[in-house]
Amino acid sequence: DGGITQSPKYLFRKEGQNVTLSCEQNLNHDAMYWYRQDPGQGLRLIYYSQIVNDFQKGDIAEGYSVSREKKESFPLTVTSAQKNPTAFYLCASSHTNRGAEQFFGPGTRLTVL
Amino acid sequence: GQNIDQPTEMTATEGAIVQINCTYQTSGFNGLFWYQQHAGEAPTFLSYNVLDGLEEKGRFSSFLSRSKGYSYLLLKELQMKDSASYLCAVMAAGNKLTFGGGTRVLVKP
Numbered sequence: 001d002g003g004i005t006q007s008p009k010y011l012f013r014k015e016g017q018n019v020t021l022s023c024e025q026n027l028n029h030d031a032m033y034w035y036r037q038d039p040g041q042g043l044r045l046i047y048y049s050q051i052v053n054d055f056q057k058g059d060i061a062e063g064y065s066v067s068r069e070k071k072e073s074f075p076l077t078v079t080s081a082q083k084n085p086t087a088f089y090l091c092a093s094s095h096t097n098r099g100a101e102q103f104f105g106p107g108t109r110l111t112v113l
Numbered sequence: 114g115q116n117i118d119q120p121t122e123m124t125a126t127e128g129a130i131v132q133i134n135c136t137y138q139t140s141g142f143n144g145l146f147w148y149q150q151h152a153g154e155a156p157t158f159l160s161y162n163v164l165d166g167l168e169e170k171g172r173f174s175s176f177l178s179r180s181k182g183y184s185y186l187l188l189k190e191l192q193m194k195d196s197a198s199y200l201c202a203v204m205a206a207g208n209k210l211t212f213g214g215g216t217r218v219l220v221k222p
Contacts, residue, residue, distance in 0.1 A: 031208060042117075042200055042212035043156070050207070058209075090155060099144040099163055100208055104155035 003027070006091050006105035013085075013112050021076045021108045023091035032074035033092040033102060036060060043090060049074055050096055078110065085112045115139050117213035119201050124219045125191055133186045133216045135201035143204040147175050147186045150198045150215070159186065159199075188218070196220045 004025040013019045023032065031050050035043040045058030049068040063082025068074055074093075078085045088109050092102040116138045125131040137145070144163035148156035162168055162177035162184060174187040188195055198215040205211065 033210075035212075040121075040215075040217075042214045043202075043210075044212070045209065048209065056207075059211075088153075094208065096208065098208070099161060099204060101146070101158050101161065102208075102210060104157070106155050107153075109153075 004091060004093055004103055004105040006089075006108050008108060009106065011108055011110045013110070015112055016080045018080060019078050019085075019110065021078065021089055021091075021110070023074045023076065023105060024072055025093040025103075025105075026072060027093055027103065028071075029093035029103075030071065030096045031094045031100070032068070033094075034058075034064070034066065034074070034076045035090045035092065037088040037090060037107075046076065085110060115203055115205065115211035117201055117203055117211060119199075119213040119216045121214065122217045122219070124221060127191055127193060127220055127222050129191050131188045131191060131218060133188070133199050133201075133218070135184045135186070135213055137182050137184070137201070137203050137213075139182070139203050139205060139211075141205040142179065143206065143208065145175075145177055145184050146202045146204065146210065147173075147184075148200040148202065150200055152197075156200055191220050193220050193222070 033048040034046040047066045049055035065077045091105040094100040094102040119135045147159040150156040160175035201213040202210045
C-alpha cells in the first residue's frame with residue numbers, strides 16, 4: 001500500500017536536546033513538506049523540498065533543520081534553538097504539478113519537558 | 114504574503130446544513146483547498162477549486178470567487194462524524210500552501 005509514514009506517534013524530550021522526526025513516503029512524490037500545528041490553530045510551513053538534495057525555508061524555519069538525501073525521506077530535526085518546540089508535527093508529500101494535492105502523514109506529537 | 118480568515122467555531126444540528134466561509138488575500142494563486150481534520154489526526158483532502166464556481170462532491174460542496182477572494186465549504190445532511198476542524202488553504206507559486214486557522218464544527222444530535 002502506498003502512503004506516508006511518520007514515527008514515532010508520540011515523542012518526549014528534555015529541554016536542550018535535539019530531536020529528529022522521521023518522514024517516509026512511497027508515493028513516488030517529488031515534493032515533501034513539514035508543518036507545525038499548535039492547539040486550536042492551523043498548519044504553519046517549516047520547510048519544504050521540491051526535489052532531492054534541495055529544500056527551502058518556510059514561514060517558521062528558525063530552530064529547525066532538514067535534509068533530503070533520498071526521494072522517499074525528509075527528516076526534520078528540532079534543535080535546542082527552537083524556543084517552543086512542543087507541538088504536533090505533520091509531514092506531507094505531493095507531485096509537483098500545479099495544484100497538486102498534498103497527502104499527510106499521521107503526525108508526531110512532540111512534548112519537550 | 115498570504116492572509117486567510119475563517120470562523121473559529123460553528124455549531125449545527127445533525128441533518129442540517131452548515132456553510133464555512135473563507136476569505137483570503139494572496140500575492141499568487143494556484144488554487145484553494147479544503148481539508149478535514151479530526152482531533153489528533155492528519156488532515157484529509159476534501160476539495161480543490163482553481164476556477165470560479167461550485168464543485169459538488171456528495172454531501173460536500175465548495176465554492177470559489179477569485180475576484181472577491183472568497184470561498185465556502187457547504188456540508189449538507191450533517192452527521193455526527195462530521196464533527197471536526199475544517200481547514201481552508203491557499204496555494205501560491207511553487208505549490209506552497211498557506212492555511213487558515215481552521216473552523217471547528219460541532220454537530221449536535
